[in-house]
Amino acid sequence: xxxxxxxxxxxxxxxxxxxxxxxxxxxxxxxxxxxxxxxxxxxxxxxxxxxxxxxxxxxxxxxxxxxxxxxxxxxxxxxxxxxxxxxxxxxxxxxxxxxxxxxxxxxxxxxxxxxxxxxxxxxxxxxxxxxxxxxxxxxxxxxxxxxxxxxxxxxxxxxxxxxxxxxxxxxxxxxxxxxxxxxxxxxxxxxxxxx
Numbered sequence: 001x002x003x004x005x006x007x008x009x010x011x012x013x014x015x016x017x018x019x020x021x022x023x024x025x026x027x028x029x030x031x032x033x034x035x036x037x038x039x040x041x042x043x044x045x046x047x048x049x050x051x052x053x054x055x056x057x058x059x060x061x062x063x064x065x066x067x068x069x070x071x072x073x074x075x076x077x078x079x080x081x082x083x084x085x086x087x088x089x090x091x092x093x094x095x096x097x098x099x100x101x102x103x104x105x106x107x108x109x110x111x112x113x114x115x116x117x118x119x120x121x122x123x124x125x126x127x128x129x130x131x132x133x134x135x136x137x138x139x140x141x142x143x144x145x146x147x148x149x150x151x152x153x154x155x156x157x158x159x160x161x162x163x164x165x166x167x168x169x170x171x172x173x174x175x176x177x178x179x180x181x182x183x184x185x186x187x188x189x190x191x192x193x194x195x
Contacts, residue, residue, distance in 0.1 A: 028066035034059050035071055042078070053082035159194035163187055 038055040041047045056079040064072050106113075167190075170183035 024066065027063075031059070031063035031065060031067050034063045035067070035075070038075070038078075049082050049085035053079060053085070056082065156194040160191060163190035163194060166190060 034055075038052070038059055041052050041055050056075050060072070060075050060079060064075075164187075167183055167187040170186060171180060174180050174183060
């Protein structure tokens with residue numbers, strides 16, 4: 001008895017969910033069919049432009065629910081083009097110009113994608129002088145002979161070397177664990193100041 005009520009409830013919910021989606025699926029289908037109908041009218045030379053315009057206007061007014069943006073844009077463009085046409089002469093109809101692609105077309109399936117961004121060029125030296133040598137201004141890929149070890153050292157290297165020297169001296173003077181712990185604390189504080 002209990003399972004029978006559960007089963008009936010579940011069956012009713014399933015039927016309601018199927019019918020709830022039916023209207024929207026049907027509307028999208030009708031929009032697709034109507035779009036194809038308007039496209040077919042465009043392809044026939046013996047159909048008057050006013051009939052084509054009426055088809056596109058009707059599609060834009062009633063059938064855009066669930067349609068993709070490119071279809072809506074195409075229908076709007078086509079209705080605009082046909083609004084200037086008469087029954088006697090459609091004029092020069094040109095299909096919509098394709099936009100410039102966001103990326104270049106591939107040349108081969110096996111080729112790597114093309115570079116779209118160029119590598120940034122490193123800023124000139126801190127003195128404000130530009131390097132005459134192009135290899136010295138290539139973002140650090142080729143080190144020039146004039147660079148010293150100080151210029152290549154990572155940030156805070158001098159400070160951390162000083163902290164390390166002080167820590168070694170402190171460790172050499174210590175004889176107990178408490179003293180070594182104090183040296184580690186001083187070293188930590190010194191390194192925090194470096195960064």
